[in-house]
Amino acid sequence: MNSDDSAEVVARRFLAAQASGDVETLRGLLAEDLTWWVPGYFGERIARAAGFRFPASGVLRSRDALLVEFLGSIQALFVAGSHQLSFEVPVAEGDKAVALIHADADLVAGGSYHNDYALLFEVRDGRIVSAREYLDTLYAIDTLVNGTAPETDVGDRAAIELLRSLLVALQDPDRVKTCPPLFHEDGAIIWPFTPLGAMPRVEGRVQIERLMEGLNRGFRSLSFVDVEIHATDDPTLAFGTGRSDAVLASGTPYRNNYVFHLRARAGRITEYREYGDPSPHVVGPMIAEIGAGG
The missing domain is CATH 3.10.450.50 (Nuclear Transport Factor 2; Chain: A,)
Structure with a gap:
């Protein structure tokens, strides 16, 4: 060359x-x-x-x-x-x-x-x-779009930026590498609403990495759209809303609406909760393909 x-x-x-x-x-x-x-x-x-x-x-x-x-x-x-x-x-x-x-x-x-x-x-x-x-x-x-960047102090920005980074990492085909480091060693991902038999939580970086491997197997593509993220009076807490626009490995479209809840400590995620529609006809095909809740 x-x-x-x-x-x-x-x-x-x-x-x-x-x-x-x-x-x-x-x-x-x-x-x-x-x-x-x-x-x-x-x-x-x-x-x-x-x-x-x-x-x-x-x-x-x-x-x-x-x-x-x-x-x-x-x-x-x-x-x-x-x-x-x-x-x-x-x-x-x-x-x-x-x-x-x-x-x-x-x-x-x-x-x-x-x-x-x-x-x-x-x-x-x-x-x-x-x-x-x-x-x-x-x-x-x-x-x-809005004409102004978010005005947040350093404490607020920690939780907000971690939630932003996590949502970007979840959409990345290299999510197995990019997601786990965002969490504390004992950090957890929790789905408060899950169908019977679905995994309600994963805990620790090893389990989170395995979850990401499941997402790689289960999804052909995964995007979050219409995302809005909000600070709170608690600098370790951030909330967000959005919806998924995804295609499962089988070619089946997967769409759900979410509320995101994130807790942070010392620059790492301690707890990420994802509230979505748990109806079996919505999440059943996705759970079958990745072998987890979410």
Whole structure:
């Protein structure tokens, strides 16, 4: 492979072109059948509120979907010339490179936007064929859609951010690796409403890891949409609401409405409770496939 076509060089060229707004260079560095994954908080309702012409979460499946629909819609929210990117590519091996990015911009609607990203690129023949983009999606929604980021103190933010991080991790195909570290060693996941015979709780990181393995077996895809998260007067407690939009491994759609309840201590989750519709016709197929409650 030509050194100019290495994953690190292509990633750096792509990010430099994005920082300068060089669309033609971006186009030349992307494969036509590119796939680009974004976490699942930008559902259809939020996308419409932001003025996007499509749901901005999930997998984008072409170069034009990324450049025209996704990046074009987002850039329209920023004051022209205000979008600044700083980046580094600390890890690159073979056809993959990891980039860490910080973005700043002024918003057309007023206020400013500041977010951090991690991108995993896969490169083939000098072009990006796939990418996974990680960011604080709830901050992006609060800022880009509502026009203001949440104002919370450090104590509140601990519980809120842990709940946000957990919901993002649950949607990640690498959830076996990303979810358990968020919990205390004796942390628990609890389903207060479960059908007879379903597991009401799992406790400890080992059991939580096994649960995540079950989710990997049971779900073809898993997203939470219409998510809202709320602080309380207790800085160790956060609540949220949302609904699942998922497909089981069998191809059966799975949808449920949830209330999320999270307790935190010293930066780790001690207890996560998930309240959903326990009706057998709703959760029965899911329990059968993953072998757990939830």
